[in-house]
Amino acid sequence: MKEISYGLLLVMWLCSFTIVQAQNDIVIRGRVMDKIERVSVIGANIIEYDKDNRVVNGTVCDVNGDFVLTVTNPQNVVRVVMIGYNTKTISTLTTSNMIIELDPKVNQVAEVVVTARKRQELSLMNIDDRDVASASTKIDMTD
Numbered sequence: 418m419k420e421i422s423y424g425l426l427l428v429m430w431l432c433s434f435t436i437v438q439a440q441n442d443i444v445i446r447g448r449v450m451d452k453i454e455r456v457s458v459i460g461a462n463i464i465e466y467d468k469d470n471r472v473v474n475g476t477v478c479d480v481n482g483d484f485v486l487t488v489t490n491p492q493n494v495v496r497v498v499m500i501g502y503n504t505k506t507i508s509t510l511t512t513s514n515m516i517i518e519l520d521p522k523v524n525q526v527a528e529v530v531v532t533a534r535k536r537q538e539l540s541l542m543n544i545d546d547r548d549v550a551s552a553s554t555k556i557d558m559t560d
Contacts (some may be wrong), residue, residue, distance in 0.1 A: 448481065448517070466496065
């Protein structure tokens with residue numbers, strides 16, 4: 418009976434360390450939105466980086482643009498990343514529901530060149546240049 422009570426005390430003592438560790442974490446909640454359109458950004462990545470710019474932790478926005486991230490160290494940097502938007506760094510000091518507005522990236526394309534090739538497989542010649550037929554066209558963005 419004495420051994421069981423010592424075992425229980427040991428388990429309770431070990432569990433107390435995990436509770437102390439959990440109190441150091443910071444939970445950040447918020448919503449990611451498009452700054453111009455004022456709509457939720459679905460699938461944006463919220464990533465925690467350490468001082469050496471290594472990924473420590475991360476999460477993804479849901480269909481409403483909402484996210485919850487547990488930051489392991491308050492000195493780490495948290496960035497919101499999404500394709501087509503500029504990356505934004507957010508503060509780990511604000512833990513209440515925050516709204517993060519992402520600026521869309523503006524990429525201008527002057528012209529697009531499409532090249533198509535067809536390889537003829539039924540040819541009797543072994544010369545690759547004669548086996549390949551190609552065509553090229555230019556399409557202006559105004560068209």
